[in-house]
Amino acid sequence: MAFQLNDNDVMSYHRDGFLLVPRLFDSELIAMLSHTARADQRYQSLAVDRSDREGAASRLSLRYDLPEDLYGGLVRSEDIVLTTERLLGEEVYHYHHKMMMKEPFVGGAWEWHQDYGYWYHGWFLSPAITSCMIAVDRATRANGCLQVIPGSHALGRIDHGGVGDQMSANQERVDAILSRYEKTYVEMDPGDALFFHSNLLHRSDQNTSPDPRWVLICCYAARSNEPANGLPPAYEYLERWSVDRIKEIGKQHLMSLTGSSSASP
Ligand SMILES: O=C(O)CCC(=O)C(=O)O
Numbered sequence: 001m002a003f004q005l006n007d008n009d010v011m012s013y014h015r016d017g018f019l020l021v022p023r024l025f026d027s028e029l030i031a032m033l034s035h036t037a038r039a040d041q042r043y044q045s046l047a048v049d050r051s052d053r054e055g056a057a058s059r060l061s062l063r064y065d066l067p068e069d070l071y072g073g074l075v076r077s078e079d080i081v082l083t084t085e086r087l088l089g090e091e092v093y094h095y096h097h098k099m100m101m102k103e104p105f106v107g108g109a110w111e112w113h114q115d116y117g118y119w120y121h122g123w124f125l126s127p128a129i130t131s132c133m134i135a136v137d138r139a140t141r142a143n144g145c146l147q148v149i150p151g152s153h154a155l156g157r158i159d160h161g162g163v164g165d166q167m168s169a170n171q172e173r174v175d176a177i178l179s180r181y182e183k184t185y186v187e188m189d190p191g192d193a194l195f196f197h198s199n200l201l202h203r204s205d206q207n208t209s210p211d212p213r214w215v216l217i218c219c220y221a222a223r224s225n226e227p228a229n230g231l232p233p234a235y236e237y238l239e240r241w242s243v244d245r246i247k248e249i250g251k252q253h254l255m256s257l258t259g260s261s262s263a264s265p
Pocket residue numbers: 100110115144145146202203204215217
């Protein structure tokens with residue numbers, strides 16, 4: 001039975017611009033994801049660095065395609081897809097997914113931004129795109145958990161400019177917003193999921209701790225919000241997979257990488 005939002009959850013997403021769902025995924029699935037991603041040399045080789053304003057590398061591995069493996073299974077998770085459809089109020093399709101790999105001591109920061117600050121340039125006419133961040137490791141203030149400004153999604157799209165290799169929301173505007181709105185640190189346990197609006201202002205600090213902070217972020221566009229320039233990503237029907245089906249493909253994926261389907265050390 002898929003996870004079901006209640007009306008209060010939906011209301012708080014629309015009020016705050018995000019919704020934290022504790023333990024959306026169990027420890028077996030998250031251990032599988034952690035072992036798979038860390039054993040996956042090909043995935044690691046696709047990773048790129050986006051330096052922050054101090055030159056520290058923020059590492060991510062991003063894919064627009066939808067593989068028949070554990071990552072593709074999670075993107076198709078009925079718990080995520082049905083929740084996102086309820087939050088956006090219509091059918092959604094896969095935009096992209098990415099592993100954000102904030103490594104101990106060296107993982108860079110992400111500057112204040114809205115995702116729609118980037119995605120606007122991909123000709124999405126509306127911010128009807130929602131992300132689901134799944135914690136692979138425990139995310140704390142020390143290892144650079146996400147920070148958000150609740151309610152900032154309602155302020156509309158802010159101008160963004162280049163900072164390091166990233167796009168950052170106009171600093172004067174962010175300062176003005178922070179003089180009226182409180183920022184919040186979103187600490188997460190492995191398996192927790194954070195759904196957030198593409199206009200929500202968010203950032204994260206460098207990881208100065210000995211603990212990694214990896215998260216998988218799956219991003220979904222509303223079906224009515226295909227890019228207006230006719231370029232990808234075009235709508236494609238997204239299957240909805242049960243957690244058992246995801247675990248089944250996850251075992252095969254892990255086996256293909258390590259020779260064992262067990263995620264135990
Ligand atoms: O991984 C993080 O800390 C930030 C991720 C982020 O800002 C994004 O994907 O838009």
